[in-house]
Amino acid sequence: MRSEREVHTAIERYGDTVQRLCLIRLKSHADTEDIFQTVFLKYALRDAPFDSEAHEKAWFIRVTLNACKDLLKSFFRSRTVSLEELPGLAAQAGPEYSPVLEAVLALPQKYRDVVYLHYYEGYTAAEIGALLKKNTNTVYTLLSRAREQLRETLGGDGDA
Amino acid sequence: MRKEIYSAFDSVHASRELKDRTRAFTARRQASRPRSPRRWVAAVAAACLLLAAAGIGGHWLYFTPTAAISIDVNPSLELEVNRFDRVIGVEGYNEDGRALAALVDVTFQRYDQAVEEILNSETVTALLARDEVVTITVTGSDTAQCHRLLSGVEGETAGQPNVHCHSANHDQVEQAHEHGLSYGKYQAYLELRALDPDLTPEDVADMTMGEIRDLLRALSGQGPDSGQNGRGEGHHGQEHNQEGARETHAGQQGGAQGAGQGNGAQGGGNQGNGNGSQGAGGHRYGR
Structure with missing residues (x-):
C-alpha cells in the first residue's frame, strides 16, 4: 500500500491523463469521478513497484481504459441516471470544447483512443498496439482512418 | 493537425475539486483498509476467547466435585464426583486407601462403575472375604444428586450384606477431612469418641471398619457377636466406677476421721479442762 503523499503526487501527475481518457471514452462527466476513484484507489493499494515513470504512466492508461470499459459494460450504469444527477443533467450539456476536440470526440471510439495516444501522449503505433493489445498494423490503419475523418471534418492540411 | x-x-x-475528492476518497479507504485485517484478528481473537471461555467453563463444570463417595473398609478412600456423576478424583485417607487408590484406575468413570471396580478389587474382595465391613457414604451439597448417587450405590451393593450405605451433608464431610479421615471413618470415630473420649482420629485411621464396629460394640457393651468379652469389659468398667465411688467415699470418711483424731489429740493435750471448758462454754453459749 502506498502512502497518502505518493497517492497525492500521482493524482497531481496523472489526474489530467485520467480525465482526458475519461473524456474520449465516457463522454459523461458524472462517471469521471467513479473512474478517478477506481484508478487511484487501485494505485493506492498497489504494492508492486514500477520499473520506470513510463511504466507507471502506461499502467495508469491501461487501468483507466479498463475501468472505463467495465463501467460501460455495466448495464445498470449505462441505462440509468441517478436521482442526484438528474436536476443538473439538462443544464449540463457538457463543457464547450474547441472545434478540434469536438471533431476528435465525434470519431468512433477506436479512433479516439489511438488519436489521443498518438497525438497527445506521443506513443508510437507499436506502443499503442501493446497498450491496447492490438496489432501494430491495425493501429496504423486506425490512425490513418482517423486522420482522414478529421481532415474531412476540420478541412485541415493533415501533417501527421 | 498534430499541434491542434x-x-x-x-x-x-481534471478539476481541483475532483482531485481533492479523489484524494480524500483514497485516504479514507486506505485508512479503513488496514482496519479490516485488524477486525479479522479481533474477530478471530474474540472467537478464540469465546472458545476458551467455553472450555474453561466446561472444565470448571466438569472438574468441580459436587459430591463425594467415601468408601471405608480399612482402606479409606473417597471418590470425588462431578455434576455429571463422573469420578474426577480418588483420594486415599490412610496408607491402605492411598495404595488402593493407586491400584484402581477409576478416574472419569461413572460413579457406579467406579464403586463396583473398587469393591471388586483384590484388596476389598479379600477384606470382604474375611467378613470385614464396608461403609459407603455419599455426601454432597446437591441433595438430588446425593439421592441419585446413594440409590445407585445401594443398587450396586445390594447383594453384599457387609456393605452399608449412608448419605451425609457437606459440613460433616469437611469436618472429617479436617481430622484427616474419610467421612465413613469419621462418623465411626465420633461414635467411638462419645464412648471413649481419649480416642484420637489417628487411632481410628488405620483400623478397619470391622475393628471399629467391634470396638463400638465392645465400648457400648452390646452387640450379639462381641458376646462375653464385651460384657465383661462393660462389667469391669462398672466395677471400676463403683470402686472409684467407694474410694471417694472412703476418702471423705478418712478426712472426717482425721479431723476427729486431730480434735482428739488436741483434746488429749488438755484433757478434762478443755473438754470441760468447751463443754461449759458450750453450755454457756447454749444457754
Whole structure:
C-alpha cells in the first residue's frame, strides 16, 4: 500500500491523463469521478513497484481504459441516471470544447483512443498496439482512418 | 493537425475539486483498509476467547466435585464426583486407601462403575472375604444428586450384606477431612469418641471398619457377636466406677476421721479442762 503523499503526487501527475481518457471514452462527466476513484484507489493499494515513470504512466492508461470499459459494460450504469444527477443533467450539456476536440470526440471510439495516444501522449503505433493489445498494423490503419475523418471534418492540411 | 490536436487535449484538465475528492476518497479507504485485517484478528481473537471461555467453563463444570463417595473398609478412600456423576478424583485417607487408590484406575468413570471396580478389587474382595465391613457414604451439597448417587450405590451393593450405605451433608464431610479421615471413618470415630473420649482420629485411621464396629460394640457393651468379652469389659468398667465411688467415699470418711483424731489429740493435750471448758462454754453459749 502506498502512502497518502505518493497517492497525492500521482493524482497531481496523472489526474489530467485520467480525465482526458475519461473524456474520449465516457463522454459523461458524472462517471469521471467513479473512474478517478477506481484508478487511484487501485494505485493506492498497489504494492508492486514500477520499473520506470513510463511504466507507471502506461499502467495508469491501461487501468483507466479498463475501468472505463467495465463501467460501460455495466448495464445498470449505462441505462440509468441517478436521482442526484438528474436536476443538473439538462443544464449540463457538457463543457464547450474547441472545434478540434469536438471533431476528435465525434470519431468512433477506436479512433479516439489511438488519436489521443498518438497525438497527445506521443506513443508510437507499436506502443499503442501493446497498450491496447492490438496489432501494430491495425493501429496504423486506425490512425490513418482517423486522420482522414478529421481532415474531412476540420478541412485541415493533415501533417501527421 | 498534430499541434491542434495536442493543444485541444492539453486544454482538458481534471478539476481541483475532483482531485481533492479523489484524494480524500483514497485516504479514507486506505485508512479503513488496514482496519479490516485488524477486525479479522479481533474477530478471530474474540472467537478464540469465546472458545476458551467455553472450555474453561466446561472444565470448571466438569472438574468441580459436587459430591463425594467415601468408601471405608480399612482402606479409606473417597471418590470425588462431578455434576455429571463422573469420578474426577480418588483420594486415599490412610496408607491402605492411598495404595488402593493407586491400584484402581477409576478416574472419569461413572460413579457406579467406579464403586463396583473398587469393591471388586483384590484388596476389598479379600477384606470382604474375611467378613470385614464396608461403609459407603455419599455426601454432597446437591441433595438430588446425593439421592441419585446413594440409590445407585445401594443398587450396586445390594447383594453384599457387609456393605452399608449412608448419605451425609457437606459440613460433616469437611469436618472429617479436617481430622484427616474419610467421612465413613469419621462418623465411626465420633461414635467411638462419645464412648471413649481419649480416642484420637489417628487411632481410628488405620483400623478397619470391622475393628471399629467391634470396638463400638465392645465400648457400648452390646452387640450379639462381641458376646462375653464385651460384657465383661462393660462389667469391669462398672466395677471400676463403683470402686472409684467407694474410694471417694472412703476418702471423705478418712478426712472426717482425721479431723476427729486431730480434735482428739488436741483434746488429749488438755484433757478434762478443755473438754470441760468447751463443754461449759458450750453450755454457756447454749444457754
